[in-house]
Amino acid sequence: xxxxxxxxxxxxxxxxxxxxxxxxxxxxxxxxxxxxxxxxxxxxxxxxxxxxxxxxxxxxxxxxxxxxxxxxxxxxxxxxxxxxxxxxxxxxxxxxxxxxxxxxxxxxxxxxxxxxxxxxxxxxxxxxxxxxxxxxxxxxxxxxxxxxxxxxxxxxxxxxxxxxxxxxxxxxxxxxxxxxxxxxxxxxxxxxxxxxxxxxxxxxxxxxxxxxxxxxxxxxxxxxxxxxxxxxxxxxxxxxxxxxxxxxxxxxxxxxxxxxxxxxxx
Numbered sequence: 001x002x003x004x005x006x007x008x009x010x011x012x013x014x015x016x017x018x019x020x021x022x023x024x025x026x027x028x029x030x031x032x033x034x035x036x037x038x039x040x041x042x043x044x045x046x047x048x049x050x051x052x053x054x055x056x057x058x059x060x061x062x063x064x065x066x067x068x069x070x071x072x073x074x075x076x077x078x079x080x081x082x083x084x085x086x087x088x089x090x091x092x093x094x095x096x097x098x099x100x101x102x103x104x105x106x107x108x109x110x111x112x113x114x115x116x117x118x119x120x121x122x123x124x125x126x127x128x129x130x131x132x133x134x135x136x137x138x139x140x141x142x143x144x145x146x147x148x149x150x151x152x153x154x155x156x157x158x159x160x161x162x163x164x165x166x167x168x169x170x171x172x173x174x175x176x177x178x179x180x181x182x183x184x185x186x187x188x189x190x191x192x193x194x195x196x197x198x199x200x201x202x203x204x205x206x207x208x209x210x211x212x213x214x215x216x217x218x219x220x221x222x223x224x225x226x227x228x229x230x231x232x233x234x235x236x237x238x239x240x241x242x243x244x245x246x247x248x249x250x251x252x253x254x255x256x257x258x259x260x261x262x263x264x265x266x
Contacts, residue, residue, distance in 0.1 A: 001111075001113075001115070001116040001140065004116070004138050004140050004148065004150055005140060007040065007150070008040070008140065008148050011025050011040055015040070015041075015042060019181070019188065020237060020238070022041070023041060023042035024039070024040070024041040024042075025039070025040045025041070026038065026039045026040075026178075026179045026180065026199055026202065026203065027180060028178065028180060028191070028195040028198055028199050028202075029195070030193075030194055030195050033156055033157055033158070033162075034132075034154060034155070034156045034157070035154060035155060035157065035194055035195065035198045036152065036153075036154035036198075037152065037153050037154065037195075037198045037199055037202040038150065038151075038152045039150070039151045039152070039153075039202050039203065039206050040148070040149070040150050041148070041149055041206065042142065042146060042147070042148050042149075043146065043147055043148075043149060043210060043213075044145075044146055045145070045146070045147055045210075045213045045214075046141070046145040046146070046147060047114070047115070047116075047117065047139050047140075047141040047147050049213045049216060050117060050139055050147075050213070052216075053119065053137075053209075053212070054109050054112050054117055054119055055109075055112075057075045057083045057084070057085050057107040058075045059212070060073070060075070060085045060107065060121070061073035061074065061075060061085065061087075061261070062212055062215075062223075062224075062227065063205070063208045063209055063211075063212045064085070064087050064205075064208065065087075065254065065257060065258065065261065066204075066207075066208035066211055066212075066227055066228065066231040066254070067201070067204045067205060067208055068092040068204070068244055068245060068250065068253075069089050069090065069091070069092060069201070069204075070087055070088070070089055070257075071088040071089060071090045071094075071095055071097065071100045071257055072087070072088040072097055072100075072257060072260060072261045072264070073085065073086065073087045073088070073261060074086050074261070074264070075107075078106075082106050082107075082108075083106070083107040083108070084104060084105060084106055084107060085104075085105045085107050085121060086102060086103070086104045086105070087102070087103050087105070088100040088101065088102055088103075089101050089102075089103060089127070092244055092245060092253075093253065094253045094256055094257065097260075101126070101127030101128070102127075103123050103126055103127070103133060104123055104125075105121040105122060105123045105133070105135070106120075106121070106122055106123070107119075107120075107121055108120045108121075108122075114141065115140065115141040116138070116139065116140055116141065117137075117138065117139045118136070118137075118138050119136070119137045119138075120134065120135070120136050121133075121134070121135040121136075122134045122135070126155055128160065128161050128164045129157060129158035129159075129160040129161035129164070130155050130156065130157050130158070130161045131155065131156045131157075131158070132154075132155060132156040133154070133155040134152070134153070134154050134155070135151070135152070135153050135205070136150070136151070136152045136153075137149065137150070137151050137209070138150040138151075149206075149209075151202060151205065151206050151209070152202075153198065153201065153202045153205065154198075162194075165194050165197070168197075169192075169193060169194070169197075173197060176192070176196060176197070176200070176241070177190035177191065177192050177196050177240055177241060178190055178191040178192070178195055178196030178197070178198070178199030178200055178241065179191070179199045179200075179203060179238075179241060180195065180199060190240070190241075196241075199241075200241050200242060203238065203241065203242065204235070204242065207231055207234040207235060208227075208231055210230070210234065211226075211227045211228075211230040211231040211234065212227060214226070214227075214230045215227045215230065224258060228250070228251055228254055228255075232247055232250050232251075
């Protein structure tokens with residue numbers, strides 16, 4: 001808790017002068033065969049709104065499926081009693097699950113208090129030579145029913161994973177950027193390459209968490225569609241980074257994926 005409070009103080013100026021007019025800051029590193037990103041933001045939700053995500057891994061499927069690259073999600077308990085979240089990932093288009101990759105996360109709430117929480121999702125193995133995935137979500141209660149949150153996302157990569165990334169960056173990922181401004185004096189000059197890929201995905205997950213929180217005020221039957229609409233609108237604030245699909249395509253794909261997921265879990 002003290003570490004997150006100190007980080008908020010350290011980022012005071014950067015949070016106040018964010019180009020998109022919201023208190024949000026993202027940074028990333030690529031070192032020792034590991035990609036790592038950190039996103040910090042002040043959001044207009046009280047810490048109590050996070051409680052479902054902290055108490056039951058089931059609700060993480062509501063979050064993760066919003067990402068265009070998430071194709072399905074299920075939760076279960078391992079034979080040793082660990083809570084787990086298994087998500088299939090693939091392309092932005094609709095795919096049959098046998099052509100996707102699986103990430104099997106262990107879910108653990110490290111701390112859950114009135115003024116602070118710390119939640120972890122981690123997976124030892126990933127697709128295409130990646131490994132040791134870790135998603136961490138921290139929250140700190142602020143005045144006025146607002147919160148300061150920290151979302152980190154990281155994974156390790158092998159030589160083969162790096163080759164696959166370079167192939168992507170030279171083809172489908174060519175020209176795409178992340179969120180770190182490299183400091184061009186006249187106009188933003190955003191990070192590219194593997195760090196840009198990671199920053200975009202971290203932002204997608206953050207916006208998915210916000211969409212989940214916003215949907216909790218809706219009637220249960222309206223929450224899924226509410227999450228989709230909220231997530232898509234939020235991504236449109238970042239057209240250079242997150243303009244991947246038009247609204248009609250996004251809704252059509254996610255509705256099909258959700259129907260498949262619901263039917264497979266019955």
